[in-house]
Amino acid sequence: MPELPEVETTRRKIEPLLKGRVIERIEHDAPHKYRNTEAAHGKRIKALTRRGKYLLLQLASADAEGDVPHELELIVHLGMTGGFRLEQGKHTRVTLHTDDGVLHFDDSRRFGKWAVVDPGEYASMPTLAAMGPEPLEEAFTEAAFVKAAATCGAVKVWLLSQKPVSGVGNIYADESLWLARIHPAQTKLNPAEAGRLYHAIREVMQGAVNAGGSSLGNGVGNYRQHDGLSGLFQHQHHAYGRENQPCERCGTEIRKIVLGQRGTHFCPQCQKLRE
DNA sequence: AACTTACCCTGAAAGC
DNA sequence: TGCTTTCAGGGTAAGT
Numbered sequence: 001m002p003e004l005p006e007v008e009t010t011r012r013k014i015e016p017l018l019k020g021r022v023i024e025r026i027e028h029d030a031p032h033k034y035r036n037t038e039a040a041h042g043k044r045i046k047a048l049t050r051r052g053k054y055l056l057l058q059l060a061s062a063d064a065e066g067d068v069p070h071e072l073e074l075i076v077h078l079g080m081t082g083g084f085r086l087e088q089g090k091h092t093r094v095t096l097h098t099d100d101g102v103l104h105f106d107d108s109r110r111f112g113k114w115a116v117v118d119p120g121e122y123a124s125m126p127t128l129a130a131m132g133p134e135p136l137e138e139a140f141t142e143a144a145f146v147k148a149a150a151t152c153g154a155v156k157v158w159l160l161s162q163k164p165v166s167g168v169g170n171i172y173a174d175e176s177l178w179l180a181r182i183h184p185a186q187t188k189l190n191p192a193e194a195g196r197l198y199h200a201i202r203e204v205m206q207g208a209v210n211a212g213g214s215s216l217g218n219g220v221g222n223y224r225q226h227d228g229l230s231g232l233f234q235h236q237h238h239a240y241g242r243e244n245q246p247c248e249r250c251g252t253e254i255r256k257i258v259l260g261q262r263g264t265h266f267c268p269q270c271q272k273l274r275e
Numbered sequence: 276a277a278c279t280t281a282c283c284c285t286g287a288a289a290g291c
Numbered sequence: 292t293g294c295t296t297t298c299a300g301g302g303t304a305a306g307t
Contacts, residue, residue, distance in 0.1 A: 053301075108285060109300085125302090125303095127302060263298090
């Protein structure tokens with residue numbers, strides 16, 4: 001499932017295909033999921049950025065002579081199974097026609113969403129509007145994180161809210177908590193715990209970005225890069241998807257529970273719930 | 276305001 | 292074998 005590292009990998013891969021191109025047409029048959037896309041027709045893609053798990057395509061008038069170019073933002077969320085492909089497939093939901101070719105958006109489970117909005121107008125996407133700082137940027141500070149964590153509820157649910165930090169999803173929440181040796185249901189982290197978690201999140205996210213994200217093909221998710229290549233970070237998972245396998249630190253079997261309606265993997269020995 | 280729950284959606288896997 | 296049920300989960304809205 002695409003989290004920050006997978007979305008960032010996607011951004012880097014499609015940037016050379018789309019930057020500077022003019023969108024001729026965005027073709028789909030689900031206006032409820034891909035909103036206002038006709039507003040992007042005829043616009044030039046100036047830049048491709050990312051915020052948390054959202055891709056943001058900055059659009060400007062294709063006509064450089066225009067005195068007041070109307071700038072727009074094309075927001076793409078990959079959902080659970082969304083991704084770009086060079087070839088049309090069985091689950092192609094959107095086709096992006098540019099002056100240089102086509103790119104297809106595949107999304108078997110249809111959780112992905114697109115929308116064209118005025119720049120920064122995220123009222124229709126409350127999670128994006130309330131997004132916390134990027135984990136790999138300076139705005140994500142240990143001091144603020146430690147302070148906020150002191151009053152948090154179940155720490156994994158809190159992380160998944162995207163408010164303390166952006167881009168952390170189910171896989172990287174489990175991995176970060178394993179690395180920091182904190183129980184996923186722990187509330188009100190003390191400063192030592194919160195400090196460990198802060199550094200764990202940065203380490204896990206940086207490692208995953210460097211590896212090109214995680215690819216899971218066995219029914220857990222189907223993230224792939226647009227050219228069909230896999231990321232490699234799944235080989236570095238220590239908790240996620242390792243139910244009943246020995247913890248690589250202590251040998252205790254990894255347990256799986258449900259927390260916040262998400263499968264949650266942790267080591268009951270290394271990650272004890274503290275009262 | 277913060278937390279909990281249901282829902283969206285479909286393919287793979289498990290169950291029968 | 293083939294049908295039915297369960298499971299996976301990011302984000303959103305409604306309910307508490």
